[in-house]
Amino acid sequence: xxxxxxxxxxxxxxxxxxxxxxxxxxxxxxxxxxxxxxxxxxxxxxxxxxxxxxxxxxxxxxxxxxxxxxxxxxxxxxxxxxxxxxxxxxxxxxxxxxxxxxxxxxxxxxxxxxxxxxxxxxxxxxxxxxxxxxxxxxxxxxxxxxxxxxxxxxxxxxxxxxxxxxxxxxxx
Amino acid sequence: xxxxxxxxxxxxxxxxxxxxxxxxxxxxxxxxxxxxxxxxxxxxxxxxxxxxxxxxxxxxxxxxxxxxxxxxxxxxxxxxxxxxxxxxxxxxxxxxxxxxxxxxxxxxxxxxxxxxxxxxxxxxxxxxxxxxxxxxxxxxxxxxxxxxxxxxxxxxxxxxxxxxxxxxxxxxxxxxxxxxxxxxxxxxxxxxxxxxxxxxxxxxxxxxxxxxx
Numbered sequence: 054x055x056x057x058x059x060x061x062x063x064x065x066x067x068x069x070x071x072x073x074x075x076x077x078x079x080x081x082x083x084x085x086x087x088x089x090x091x092x093x094x095x096x097x098x099x100x101x102x103x104x105x106x107x108x109x110x111x112x113x114x115x116x117x118x119x120x121x122x123x124x125x126x127x128x129x130x131x132x133x134x135x136x137x138x139x140x141x142x143x144x145x146x147x148x149x150x151x152x153x154x155x156x157x158x159x160x161x162x163x164x165x166x167x168x169x170x171x172x173x174x175x176x177x178x179x180x181x182x183x184x185x186x187x188x189x190x191x192x193x194x195x196x197x198x199x200x201x202x203x204x205x206x207x208x209x210x211x212x213x214x215x216x217x218x219x220x221x222x223x224x225x
Numbered sequence: 226x227x228x229x230x231x232x233x234x235x236x237x238x239x240x241x242x243x244x245x246x247x248x249x250x251x252x253x254x255x256x257x258x259x260x261x262x263x264x265x266x267x268x269x270x271x272x273x274x275x276x277x278x279x280x281x282x283x284x285x286x287x288x289x290x291x292x293x294x295x296x297x298x299x300x301x302x303x304x305x306x307x308x309x310x311x312x313x314x315x316x317x318x319x320x321x322x323x324x325x326x327x328x329x330x331x332x333x334x335x336x337x338x339x340x341x342x343x344x345x346x347x348x349x350x351x352x353x354x355x356x357x358x359x360x361x362x363x364x365x366x367x368x369x370x371x372x373x374x375x376x377x378x379x380x381x382x383x384x385x386x387x388x389x390x391x392x393x394x395x396x397x398x399x400x401x402x403x404x405x406x407x408x409x410x411x412x413x414x415x416x417x418x419x420x421x422x423x424x425x426x427x428x429x430x431x432x433x434x435x436x437x438x
Contacts, residue, residue, distance in 0.1 A: 116303050119351040123299035150392075156300045164301050164423075165387050165402030185423055190299045192398075197355060224356065225307040 103179060107133040108213045113220035115204045120197045124148070126189040126206055126220055130180040138212045140172040145206035147198070148191035155187050166190075174210070198222045261416040268376055270337075270368035273349035273359065280366065280376065281414040284333040288437040289410040290430065292422055293382045293403070295340035296352045301405055305422040306356050308407065308430070309334050313362065315431035320438060326361035330438055334358075337366045339384045340401060341373045382406055409433055 109131045118124030124147075132138060145151045152168055159165035169187070174180055182188050189206060198204065202222040207215050268280050281289065292309045294302035313334045317323045323331055336358075338344035344352075349365035358365075367373065377384065382404045389399040407422040407430065418433055 116299070116307075117355045118299075118303075119296075119355040122352065122355070123297055123303075125299040125303065154300070159385070159387075159402045161383060161385075162404050163383050163385060163402040164405045165385070166300065166400055168388075184300060184304045188300050192299075199355070200357075225304075225311065 103131050103133045103177060105133045107131070108138070108210075108216075109133070110208060110216050110218050113218045114223045115191075115198060115206075115220045117200055117222055117224055118191070118194050118198045120194055122194055124191040124194055124198055125154075125184075126191070126204070126218075127182045127184065128189075128218060128220070129182065130174055130208075132174050132176060132178050132180070135176050136212060137176050138174040138210050140169075140174055141209045141211055142170070143189045143206055143208050145191060145204065147195060147204050147206065149193040149195065150191075151206060152190050152192065153187070154190045156185050171211075200224055262414060263379065263410065263416070264414040266376060266379060266414075268368070268372045270366045270372055270376075271346050273346050273353050273365035273367075275346045278364070278366065280335075280337075281410065284335070284364075285414060286412050287330050287332050288412055288417070288434055289333045289335060289408075289414065290434060291335045291337060291380075291408045291410065293339055293377070293380075293406050294336050295338050295401055295403070296344050296348055297340065297400065298403075301403075301423045305405070305407060306336055306352075306358070308422065308425075308427050309336060309363075310356055310358055311427035312431045312434065315427060316434050316438075319431065319435050331362050332434060332438070333364060334362050335364045335366060337373075337376065339373060339377050339382055339403060341367045341370050380406075380408065409437070411437055 110128050111131065113126060113128035115126045116124045126143075130140070140153060143151045143153055153170070153172060154166050155169050156164055156166050164185075172180075172187070180187070189208075191206075200222055203219055204222060205217060205219050207217045209215055263281055264285070266280060267282055270278050270280050272278050290309055290312055292305040294305050296302070313332075316332065322328055325331075336349075336353075338349065344367050346367060349367055350359060353359040353363060353365050384401045384403045387400050387402045389397070392398050405422045405424065407420045407425065409417040409420070409430065411417050417437060418430075420430060
């Protein structure tokens, strides 16, 4: 035991330990870092561009859902006007309640959701509603939504007024 | 005056001994890399067909893809479910012998709920149907709250109640914040990869699964 307490042993030994602790298996070795993977190319290629003097909602689609369950609508708001706007809410007959929500990282490795009761839409901007982010949520669907169906919902803007959107139902 | 290399260190003896022991322990964990295994979970759950199953025992022998969801989640969980669906399609395309759902090396594609209070087998059956995933090799699992909690704790899926309210009709409405995960397990229920469930491309996960076949 005395030998281990000499500098002959200790200095190189602890240097080795410090280097070797790098080979301790960590969670991340089995964790495929999502940043390294390309982001899910799930949304149809958005060809949305801002058209001058136009306020357009396009690229809309709605996820499949069961009757009584939840679903979500995704789209792009293209505000080509020089005026800011605000999305105040959304309505639809396809669900008992329709709200504007946002998925976000709540911390501690968890994703959560929060309602956005008035969402600023800046002048000359594109606002994307997509998976993992902003979405219009349909709570308690009044009917099952299957691939190939069509859904109508209305977005309520402070300045642009009511914009009614017709969207196809898709799996992804 | 030079210090000879055999000059003793002046450390309290028990402390020094502890350091040596810790160092040896650290070294030993470098020699064998432990793989996280879920084989011993042996938890009784129910699938969306109403059948009692034991997880992961009933699914051993082939790799498993497991996504963690709850059916009242409109955004992330639907994407996880759709991703698992797409992984199955891609793996089947790459391995034509898997076209037969009863093929010997058919992987299991499992969606497990962390909201067993609302996600009954009947609810999961409706959910599965809306994604065209009600047939083999898909399995939507639920169970009693203790069983589900055991699995989620072991598999490091965290949940937290958010947005807890009562609807106009007196129904409790709540949402859950939750980990965003898909796991790839091998045929012995050992962890191969842990993915961000909604953030990882199905193509990559399908390739990893094919490599396990």
